[in-house]
Amino acid sequence: MTQDAGADAGKAAEVTYATIRRQILSGERASGEWLREGDLAAVIGVSRTPVREALRRLAAEGLVRHEPNRGVQVEDWGVADLDEIFSLRSQLEPWGCGLAATTGLADLDTLGRLADRMDEEARRDPPDLDAITELNNAFHRGVLEASGNGRLVGLVSSVVEVPLVWRTFSHYSPEAMRRSLAHHHEIVQALAAGDAEWAESVMRSHVRAAWVSLRDEHPVAGQPRIEPPGRP
Incomplete structure (x- = not known):
């Protein structure tokens, strides 16, 4: 991978993470909503790889959760x-x-x-x-x-x-x-x-x-x- 390609990949990952995070924090992505990698990639205009990385980061922050055999869901708070x-x-x-x-x-x-x-x-x-x-x-x-x-x-x-x-x-x-x-x-x-x-x-x-x-x-x-x- 070239340095430029690596930089582009890093930028895509950051943009994807920031976009999904902002949507969750603003309520645009509602509590309990299922987040599909393909749908997110299409809307943001990136491949599935940065979406997958963004969801991992968001799960570590407690904003989403992985449900085995079901996918990723926006966390909700009681x-x-x-x-x-x-x-x-x-x-x-x-x-x-x-x-x-x-x-x-x-x-x-x-x-x-x-x-x-x-x-x-x-x-x-x-x-x-x-x-x-x-x-x-x-x-x-x-x-x-x-x-x-x-x-x-x-x-x-x-x-x-x-x-x-x-x-x-x-x-x-x-x-x-x-x-x-x-x-x-x-x-x-x-x-x-x-x-x-x-x-x-x-x-x-x-x-x-x-x-x-x-x-x-x-x-x-x-x-x-x-x-x-x-x-x-």
């Missing part, structure tokens, strides 16, 4: 699954936020702008939930990167970057949305003050409040499954 995810987040993210208050690595200007932009998107009628989600992800990642613990960033990403993050805001009441946005600004203030306890406390409240917004709609564990919302 209330019990989400409880586990938020339990992990409520331990890891507050700790990371507390670290970020002491390292001096936080880009306060960038975090402040992200918080302001979320406010702007929330004021739209209707709010642009996709834009808010992307900005929110960037904010949380920025806080974790400021912790100085690279392994923590990867660990949290592995449990946060699932369809959950695309669904959370669709379950928020106006009051819950206002509270969430206010938390972002308070987190920036705590980081600016270098107060680890304050930063950790706000982040823990932020994560737990997000979970309550989801849990209140589905109070019985395991019933029903939380499905992707319609596009706003």
